[in-house]
Amino acid sequence: MRNLLLRLCFDGKNYHGWQIQKNATSVQGVFQDSLRSVTGENCEIKACSRTDAGVHAREFCVNVFLNHRISCGGLKMALNRVLPRDIVVFDCAQVPFDFHARYSCVAKEYVYKILNTPVRSPFLEGYVLHYWCEMDLAAIQKSASFFVGTHDFSSFCTLDSRQKGDFRRTIKSFLVTRDEDIVTITVKADGFLYNMIRIMVGTLLKISQKRLKPSEISAILEAKNRALAGPTVRPCGLYLNRVFYE
């Protein structure tokens, strides 16, 4: 038996997130069926995280314990032949037995993409948030710097049964860049709370609209009150971009 780390890339447009759900198509469900059809084994799939409906992944890591003796390259090719065209395996490698896609992960990087033009783009539908108001990049960049470091992010978290315990997370970097019409927000942290990035982005847009001041971010963090932060923006602009292991 080997422990295999598979790196996937998927378009989340047509899925109700990663995790298997009743009465909804999930990436995990489709991937599990493909893995079974290739190997004949019913492996338990350990994933680096959950993603919400409509969220994409440029890198999503899972590990599985496999008895089948297929080579890593062979498994990658075989899976890509049976997977639908919106899910791809771009890497497969053997890892130590104690490797766990979620618990071994030391950091993750998400990207949020905003198309900032008066008219939407047919090609980017479902892949960006279309935002037509002028964006104050300087104010957004200034605000973003207040998120960096270790904070209790309760104000930037949708409360549900999944979120328990410690709300402290460490944001290692928070970059806001503009390339022509596309504004890209890149956030790297040791972990993320439920909807954390989507609420941070919603708050930054509120600052861009002058409905909040950059310096208010600190007070919102301290208040630990979800109601003070901005709205949760749509999932379509969100991508899990990189997953870091030691």
Place this chain on the structure above:
Amino acid sequence: MRNLLLRLCFDGKNYHGWQIQKNATSVQGVFQDSLRSVTGENCEIKACSRTDAGVHAREFCVNVFLNHRISCGGLKMALNRVLPRDIVVFDCAQVPFDFHARYSCVAKEYVYKILNTPVRSPFLEGYVLHYWCEMDLAAIQKSASFFVGTHDFSSFCTLDSRQKGDFRRTIKSFLVTRDEDIVTITVKADGFLYNMIRIMVGTLLKISQKRLKPSEISAILEAKNRALAGPTVRPCGLYLNRVFYE
């Protein structure tokens, strides 16, 4: 009555091309219904060209004679509200009465996009040709130069009832560039024959595979024999990029 020039952008993935057809959804059909629902008028729509099923347009021009007194900006906004999200009007302007989207056009530019990686990308599915063999850009660029100028392009044309008369066209520029994994082929000409770009790209790929020499392009042009050129590549990588008027 005014003559209006509308510039559209559409994702051709879900359409059987521009032109209205029986039993198939066309961009023209959807656009015509939207125009009627906004203006109440049954305008005849003159288009800059036809596009095939699955072909995209970053700029596609049409003109219509309209009695309705709605402003150009108002018509653009109203259409974008009723059009499906894969068709967008990004400009609307009044033009002289003798302007015709097809006959007034002096040149068009098409772009063909190739994703040159071992593994396909879920995000570019339907928007590029996925080609996994190594590409010989130098040979492709050298070959492309033989297409520039005025030639009879019979060898690079699918013969059908639509294509009559003169097969001579003038290619003004033919550029091949690579940006990371994406190879972009940009061709500007006074006009194009049926499938001309898709056959030229198929021929360039045959040269990249060393199954043809760059210098053979001239002989293929002179032979006026479709059988000597390469295959017709898939429509998904093709975009009408710009339409030029005097």
